Every structure is written in C-alpha cells, then in structure tokens.
Amino acid sequence: MIRALLRHPLGLAGALVVGGLVFVALAAPLIAPYDPLAIDVAHVLEPPSLAHPCGTDLLGRDVLSRLIYGARVSLEVGVLAVGISLAIGVVLGAVAGYFGGWVDGLISRLIDIMLCFPTIFLILAVIAYLEPSIVNIMIVIGLTSWMGVARLVRAEFLSLKEREFVLAERALGAGPARIIFYHILPNALPPILVSATLGVGMAILVESALSFLGLGVQPPTPSWGNMLTEGKETLEIAWWLSVFPGLAILITVLGFNLLGEAIQELTDPRRLRR
Numbered sequence: 001m002i003r004a005l006l007r008h009p010l011g012l013a014g015a016l017v018v019g020g021l022v023f024v025a026l027a028a029p030l031i032a033p034y035d036p037l038a039i040d041v042a043h044v045l046e047p048p049s050l051a052h053p054c055g056t057d058l059l060g061r062d063v064l065s066r067l068i069y070g071a072r073v074s075l076e077v078g079v080l081a082v083g084i085s086l087a088i089g090v091v092l093g094a095v096a097g098y099f100g101g102w103v104d105g106l107i108s109r110l111i112d113i114m115l116c117f118p119t120i121f122l123i124l125a126v127i128a129y130l131e132p133s134i135v136n137i138m139i140v141i142g143l144t145s146w147m148g149v150a151r152l153v154r155a156e157f158l159s160l161k162e163r164e165f166v167l168a169e170r171a172l173g174a175g176p177a178r179i180i181f182y183h184i185l186p187n188a189l190p191p192i193l194v195s196a197t198l199g200v201g202m203a204i205l206v207e208s209a210l211s212f213l214g215l216g217v218q219p220p221t222p223s224w225g226n227m228l229t230e231g232k233e234t235l236e237i238a239w240w241l242s243v244f245p246g247l248a249i250l251i252t253v254l255g256f257n258l259l260g261e262a263i264q265e266l267t268d269p270r271r272l273r274r
Contacts, residue, residue, distance in 0.1 A: 004266045011262025017255025025072040034062035036069045036222045045238050055240040057230060063240060066222035067248055073223045074252065077138050077207040078200040084142025086196055089149025094180050096150070097157025104154070111147045119144055123206065127215045137216050141203050149195050156188035190267035194260050201256030208249050224249050 005011045024031065040060030048055045054063035096107035122144050130136045160166065161184060169179050210216035211225025219226055224245045231241030 001263075001266050005262060008262045008266065010258045011266070014255045014258030014260075014262060017251060018259055021071055021075055021252055021255070024068055025075045028068045028072055032062075032065040032068045034065040036061060036065040037220050038062075045234065047238075048240055054244045055238070057227075057238075057241055058234065063227075063244055066227060067224070067244060070222040070224045070227060070245070070248070071252075073134060073217055073221065074204045074207060074249075077134060077141065078203040078256075080138045081141035081145070081203040081207075082196050082199040084139065085146040085149055085199060086192070088143070089146035090153050090185070090192065092146070093150035093153025094157055094185060097154040098161055098176065098180055098184065100158075107150070108154070111150055114144075114147050120206070120209070123210070124213075124215065127210065132210075132215055132218050134217055134221075137207055137210060141206055145199065145203070149192065149199075152191055152195055153188060156191060157184055160184045160187055190263070194264040194267070197256055197260035197263060201253040201260070204256075205249065205253055 005015060038061060040056070043052070043056050043060045044058060046052055046056040046060075052062050052064065054067060057063055057066070092107050092110075096104040123140055126140050126144070127136070130140070157180075161179075166179060166183060169183055174183075207216055207223070208225035208228070211223045212228050214226075214229065216225055217223035219230075227245040228242055231238065231243075231245065235242050
C-alpha cells in the first residue's frame, strides 16, 4: 500500500503535507526565526518582508513563528482528540457488532441519541462549563466525535464475525476477547485508518473554530484559530494576519483529506483483488 501511495499523485501530495506538518511541529524551536511570544512595539503591523516573511501582528510578534508553533497545537489537538474518539468508538462498535442482540440495541440507541445533537453545538455547550485549554479541547472533541467510528466498526464486525476464520477460532475454543482483538479487529483496520485520517483534519478544523470564537486555545499561546480572531479586526489594513493562518488551516485539512481518500482507495478490496 505504501508503494501504491507513492504512485498516487493526490495521496502523495496529502502525505507530503501531513509529513511537513509533523516536521514543522516537532522542529518548531529550531526553524522558527523568532520567539512567537516576543513583543516588539517598534515593528507593529509590518507587511511581509525578508525580515518577517509573513509580517507582524498588532504586538509586533512574527506571524511566521506563530504559525509554526500553532502547527504544534493543531497537530496535538487533532491526533489526541482522534485517539480518544477511536478508543471509545472502536470498543463500543466492536462489542455491538460482535455480540449483537440487546447489547447491539443498547449501544446503537446511545449512538443515535448522540447523533441527534449537532456536534458543534454539543461541543460549545460542554466548553461553556469548562476552562478553555488545550487539554479540555482535546477531551471534548474526542468525547463528541466517536459515533461515526462506532457505526463503522459495528458494520465491519457484523460482516466479519460470520467469516470462516472466526468460526474456526470459535471451534478451537477461543474466547470473545481474543477473537475480537486478535482476529476481527486487524481485518477491520483499513476503514478505521481512513476514518482516523479524515478525523484529524476535522478535529483541527473544530479546534480552529473554537479558538476563533474565543473558547479554544487562549492567547498568548499561538493557535491558527486565535490568530484568525486577531486578524479579523485589522483585515482591511493588515490582510496577512488573516490570510496566512487561513491558508495554513486550508492546506492542512486538505492534506489530511487527500491522504484519507487515497488510503480508502488503495485499501479497497476490489482494487486489491485486481
């Protein structure tokens, strides 16, 4: 699949964007030209130049350095939020799909109830009672985005649990836990991986929206969302404060979406049979 991904133009583009984001986030202290929190009142609202390729903000802080450190926040929120949603969704979906009956009915009704609430409003309602912080943002996004994963895993388990290799394991005396985690779950990983890749992009988008509304990462910690909030006040005279964070969000989410769609295409059983 990796070799096929390297020959897939859009998938390769997505992988390069995601890889670049990971590199920027990990190497931020080494590649950022300035301290992202350093205030320089002598260089307030300077347009893009050689000294400041993305300009400066209302406090004279280098926008490029803040974008680089903001990548850390976005990647951290996206990965950990998706990790929480996967942990909940995979477990509940696997239990519902494997055992069926009243267990499946109970978990399915819970999923339906959670899906009745618009996700963004549910997140806003929870965040309103918590102190805005990176940790709370990750937890809330993860706890409100597991339903799609659960339904996907449930459908895969309903299909796989009647396959011959599962029946053979039952005949050999294997218990439910071993069958679920050692035999069925590995065969359900491709769609889970696709869902996780797309989920990271969505989590980054949600975090940016919350930060833009003032309910996410709080200043002076740089986040692409709160950078957009600062830029909207001076959009007519300092376009770079909004354009560059917006482009960062656009390119990052697009990269994760392209990578997820490429993985989905490359792991399609019909394609693998060909």
